[in-house]
Amino acid sequence: MNNTYTSEPQMPHRTKMRPLPVLEEYCISPHHGFLDGLLPLTRLSSKKYKKWEEIVAELPSLLQEGSKVRTAIDELDVLDLDDTILGDVRELRRAYSILGFMAHAYIWATGTPRDVLPECIARPLLETADILGVPPLATYSSLVLWNFKVADKCKKTEPGYLDLENITTINTFTGTVDESWFYLVSVRFEKIGSSCLNHGLDILRAIRDGDKDGAVINGLENLAAAIERLSKALMEMETKCEPNVFYFKIRPFLAGWTNMSHMGLPQGVRYGAEGQYQIFSGGSNAQSSLIQALDILLGVKHTANAAHSSRGDSKINYLDEMKKYMPRQHRDFLYHLASVCDIREYVFLHISNQPLQEAYGHCISMLQKFRDNHIQIVTKYIILPSNSKQLAPKKKEVLNPIEPNTKTCACSGPKTASSKTIGTGGTRLMPFLKQCRDETVAAVKTKNKNKN
Ligand code: HEM
Numbered sequence: 001m002n003n004t005y006t007s008e009p010q011m012p013h014r015t016k017m018r019p020l021p022v023l024e025e026y027c028i029s030p031h032h033g034f035l036d037g038l039l040p041l042t043r044l045s046s047k048k049y050k051k052w053e054e055i056v057a058e059l060p061s062l063l064q065e066g067s068k069v070r071t072a073i074d075e076l077d078v079l080d081l082d083d084t085i086l087g088d089v090r091e092l093r094r095a096y097s098i099l100g101f102m103a104h105a106y107i108w109a110t111g112t113p114r115d116v117l118p119e120c121i122a123r124p125l126l127e128t129a130d131i132l133g134v135p136p137l138a139t140y141s142s143l144v145l146w147n148f149k150v151a152d153k154c155k156k157t158e159p160g161y162l163d164l165e166n167i168t169t170i171n172t173f174t175g176t177v178d179e180s181w182f183y184l185v186s187v188r189f190e191k192i193g194s195s196c197l198n199h200g201l202d203i204l205r206a207i208r209d210g211d212k213d214g215a216v217i218n219g220l221e222n223l224a225a226a227i228e229r230l231s232k233a234l235m236e237m238e239t240k241c242e243p244n245v246f247y248f249k250i251r252p253f254l255a256g257w258t259n260m261s262h263m264g265l266p267q268g269v270r271y272g273a274e275g276q277y278q279i280f281s282g283g284s285n286a287q288s289s290l291i292q293a294l295d296i297l298l299g300v301k302h303t304a305n306a307a308h309s310s311r312g313d314s315k316i317n318y319l320d321e322m323k324k325y326m327p328r329q330h331r332d333f334l335y336h337l338a339s340v341c342d343i344r345e346y347v348f349l350h351i352s353n354q355p356l357q358e359a360y361g362h363c364i365s366m367l368q369k370f371r372d373n374h375i376q377i378v379t380k381y382i383i384l385p386s387n388s389k390q391l392a393p394k395k396k397e398v399l400n401p402i403e404p405n406t407k408t409c410a411c412s413g414p415k416t417a418s419s420k421t422i423g424t425g426g427t428r429l430m431p432f433l434k435q436c437r438d439e440t441v442a443a444v445k446t447k448n449k450n451k452n
């Protein structure tokens with residue numbers, strides 16, 4: 001179709017130089033996306049780590065009385081990582097996942113958080129995190145990507161096929177169906193979203209091939225339909241996860257140690273009695289490579305924002321920061337993709353091609369719809385329960401929900417509860433999420449403001 005547009009400017013040569021990324025070279029599966037092609041391990045193979053497995057399996061009961069979990073962890077020996085772990089990436093991921101669960105349980109077990117992790121967790125957690133290229137705490141990878149298994153092994157499935165109706169989580173803090181479902185919605189989202197990566201790469205190939213037979217428009221339409229399926233996957237949260245269970249029981253364990261001074265961690269957490277205080281953001285879907293890949297594919301640019309800062313003055317690009325929380329290969333994939341992606345540029349170069357503009361616009365509206373739906377979910381699961389929290393008595397030995405940071409927010413304008421409420425990742429969540437949504441819309445509206 002666009003061969004007729006030969007009088008329009010040519011694509012810059014740069015994008016033709018570097019080959020397109022090959023998914024498998026970055027530990028990404030064409031069928032399962034950022035979930036590995038192989039299922040996560042459900043147990044460490046070496047008996048040496050039996051106690052770790054026992055404690056992580058018993059977290060729901062140990063956390064019934066928060067101090068019990070701290071005693072059980074304090075009694076653990078300090079173990080080195082042996083060759084069974086160091087020699088196999090799935091063992092490493094399992095160890096990292098267990099240690100992340102134990103670290104958060106230890107810190108957030110009661111209304112008075114601990115700010116020092118014992119050596120028995122700190123040392124192996126720092127080591128596994130370092131090798132995997134992720135930070136030393138529970139992340140989207142440890143809670144979601146590497147924390148699911150087949151529920152009924154007897155149920156027949158094709159080899160290599162992941163049946164989303166037959167999965168469950170390996171570990172949870174609370175033992176509730178709500179918590180399992182909370183993580184599984186994201187597992188489903190990653191699998192369903194794998195087709196976005198395939199369509200995105202098809203579009204890039206079609207551009208390089210000279211856009212024969214409307215291949216770019218076709219690819220964009222396929223991509224728009226795939227993004228729409230993501231919104232449906234997101235809204236499934238409501239089927240098995242109760243907002244109050246999430247807000248009061250589950251969420252307190254997911255918090256990290258950035259912007260958490262008002263929650264009792266003014267300096268972050270010290271890794272070992274002799275270690276340094278360090279600050280890290282808690283788990284969040286902002287650490288999912290899938291949505292960030294979509295932003296790159298569609299040329300949606302996110303700017304630095306004050307939404308992440310408790311003082312409201314220093315601006316950082318939170319989504320860029322979150323790339324450091326992704327597994328190393330996935331992060332490298334995003335950088336590779338960004339260096340070769342020219343879809344938005346191509347669309348703007350062919351401004352008179354109306355069907356092309358519409359197909360691109362359709363993708364952007366679907367991504368906007370996803371972010372709008374997400375804001376609705378956040379309102380239901382965080383903002384509304386936080387407004388009713390006065391009903392819950394505040395006791396030292398009982399978990400505290402993550403509270404709005406009322407003391408240090410120096411942002412201008414009237415302060416509503418939602419403008420101060422913070423995410424597990426430490427953002428002032430509503431301003432941040434609205435900015436992400438508005439920057440999505442801007443990709444189609446302005447050419448210059450949102451340039452590639
Ligand atoms: C009850 C469910 C959920 C809640 C309460 C929630 C809450 C939040 C919050 C507060 C943030 C801001 C970052 C932070 O400080 O943590 C965030 C970011 C994000 N969440 Fe969720 N989330 C939920 C489920 C999901 C699911 C299931 C998905 C994907 C299907 C998702 C996708 C995202 C994305 C992509 C971001 C980064 C911002 C953006 O790119 O627009 N969330 N979420």
Ligand SMILES: N[C@@H](CC(=O)c1ccccc1NC=O)C(=O)O
Nearest residue numbers: 143182186254283284285423424
């Ligand atoms: N940022 C969210 C938490 C969140 O989205 C999340 C945290 C850990 C693992 C997965 C997450 N998202 C799952 O749907 C919050 O502030 O509650």
